[in-house]
Amino acid sequence: MTKLKTAFFCQNCGNHYPKWMGQCSACKEWNTLIEEVIQNPKKTPIGLSKTQASSKPTKIQDIDNSDNPRLNSKDEELNRVLGGGIVPGSLILIGGEPGIGKSTLLLQISLFLNIKVLYVSGEESKQQIKRRANRINSNSKSCYILNETNVETIIQQINSIEPELIIIDSIQTLQTDTIESSPGSVSQIKESASHFLKYSKKTNLPVVMVGHITKDGGIAGPKILEHMVDVVLNFEGDRNHIYRILRSKKNRYGSTAEIGIYEMLNDGLRQVSNPSELLISNNKSPLSGNAIAATIEGIRPIMIEIQALVSSAVYGTPQRSTTGFNSKRLNMLLAVLEKKAGFNLGTKDVFLNITGGIKIEDPAIDLAVIAAILSSNINIPIPHGICFAAEIGLSGELRNISKIDQRINEAEKLGFKFLILSDAAKISKIPKKIKILQYSRIEDLIKNLFKERD
Numbered sequence: 001m002t003k004l005k006t007a008f009f010c011q012n013c014g015n016h017y018p019k020w021m022g023q024c025s026a027c028k029e030w031n032t033l034i035e036e037v038i039q040n041p042k043k044t045p046i047g048l049s050k051t052q053a054s055s056k057p058t059k060i061q062d063i064d065n066s067d068n069p070r071l072n073s074k075d076e077e078l079n080r081v082l083g084g085g086i087v088p089g090s091l092i093l094i095g096g097e098p099g100i101g102k103s104t105l106l107l108q109i110s111l112f113l114n115i116k117v118l119y120v121s122g123e124e125s126k127q128q129i130k131r132r133a134n135r136i137n138s139n140s141k142s143c144y145i146l147n148e149t150n151v152e153t154i155i156q157q158i159n160s161i162e163p164e165l166i167i168i169d170s171i172q173t174l175q176t177d178t179i180e181s182s183p184g185s186v187s188q189i190k191e192s193a194s195h196f197l198k199y200s201k202k203t204n205l206p207v208v209m210v211g212h213i214t215k216d217g218g219i220a221g222p223k224i225l226e227h228m229v230d231v232v233l234n235f236e237g238d239r240n241h242i243y244r245i246l247r248s249k250k251n252r253y254g255s256t257a258e259i260g261i262y263e264m265l266n267d268g269l270r271q272v273s274n275p276s277e278l279l280i281s282n283n284k285s286p287l288s289g290n291a292i293a294a295t296i297e298g299i300r301p302i303m304i305e306i307q308a309l310v311s312s313a314v315y316g317t318p319q320r321s322t323t324g325f326n327s328k329r330l331n332m333l334l335a336v337l338e339k340k341a342g343f344n345l346g347t348k349d350v351f352l353n354i355t356g357g358i359k360i361e362d363p364a365i366d367l368a369v370i371a372a373i374l375s376s377n378i379n380i381p382i383p384h385g386i387c388f389a390a391e392i393g394l395s396g397e398l399r400n401i402s403k404i405d406q407r408i409n410e411a412e413k414l415g416f417k418f419l420i421l422s423d424a425a426k427i428s429k430i431p432k433k434i435k436i437l438q439y440s441r442i443e444d445l446i447k448n449l450f451k452e453r454d
């Protein structure tokens with residue numbers, strides 16, 4: 001009897017070792033090595049493989065890609081994030097925290113599309129999925145549900161049903177007969193995904209797969225999974241808030257700067273096409289600690305409200321807590337404030353929230369963060385109608401940011417009266433309804449922010 005060949009795979013990064021070790025020497029994680037059965041690939045001497053003989057190089061000018069229209073997912077947000085719809089033959093991986101709404105999003109897309117879709121679920125029963133479909137309030141005649149985890153059986157079913165879109169929920173539950181390790185292990189995930197990769201490229205069928213994520217936000221399983229697929233999307237948001245953001249981390253067919261915004265309602269996810277109006281509160285009398293930032297996500301301008309609360313620290317170490325904002329960046333801004341505005345770091349607790357639980361990566365939000373902190377610190381509201389857009393440098397200078405004109409347009413459209421920018425910002429056309437104030441340092445902002453304007 002031949003002995004089964006095994007190796008120890010790191011469940012975090014996918015590296016493998018002949019012996020067990022406490023720590024993976026590649027990614028330095030502890031206790032992630034698990035023994036898995038491996039099979040030697042059939043060795044074919046180089047130059048003799050059949051597939052090598054059958055594929056020939058083609059001149060790039062002779063490659064025809066004209067008959068490849070994208071599939072319209074009927075979901076404007078998803079279309080935008082994908083760069084204009086689902087590309088035939090593409091493999092899309094969508095990751096996100098448990099309970100964030102991945103299954104809801106994909107079921108919704110399957111139900112609203114008028115084409116044949118096969119939704120494969122290895123996690124939920126058909127009844128559970130039906131219940132979710134009832135909640136979403138849609139009854140499609142061409143959406144098939146399959147409860148199966150075996151890749152070979154799934155492919156058989158795909159061949160008989162002939163769907164135009166395949167959804168796999170989730171890749172971690174799949175298991176293929178070609179290798180013997182248990183479902184969810186690194187080699188199973190990799191192997192199952194590679195079956196679908198080959199299948200989708202051969203048949204030109206788009207496949208969307210759900211991927212679970214690990215503690216630190218990466219897709220569980222080997223990193224190689226993200227390299228294999230064409231598109232990696234992240235569905236994120238704060239579960240306690242209703243807003244969800246679809247962000248692309250990798251996209252072979254479009255930009256990764258675009259985001260999609262959804263609201264999780266009782267009857268499924270609703271696309272948010274006018275985010276600015278929802279994300280700022282319409283308080284007639286301004287509150288201290290609130291400031292509005294004119295941000296850009298992708299090519300879309302979004303006005304966002306920042307809320308800060310500064311209070312005297314009760315315990316020895318002051319607390320810093322943020323939602324939606326990088327806490328290291330907050331510490332940097334606080335240090336700048338200490339140096340430039342005499343803000344005493346050691347004696348203050350600082351809490352910072354971006355409303356709606358949305359995570360914003362645009363550096364132009366810095367100035368609004370500073371303004372919100374200043375306002376909460378002295379407990380005076382920022383006068384009504386002011387918004388901000390500038391990055392802050394380490395020496396307290398206001399730095400220029402991109403897409404100034406779009407930010408001005410959006411702020412003007414929403415009825416703001418003043419936009420504060422860096423004096424390095426070049427404005428191509430002076431706007432009519434909004435006044436632009438430009439400062440070079442935060443000292444100037446502090447001097448002028450709370451004074452009366454007409």
Ligand code: TYD
Pocket residue numbers: 096097098099100101102103104105132135136264265266267268269
């Ligand atoms: P789900 O799609 O199961 O999340 P995931 O697949 O990412 O784990 O979403 C689950 C959450 O969404 C659940 O907590 C309930 C909520 N939800 C709604 O608020 N409204 C709805 O219409 C649906 C279907 C779910």
Ligand code: MG
Pocket residue numbers: 102103104123169
């Ligand atoms: Mg799910």
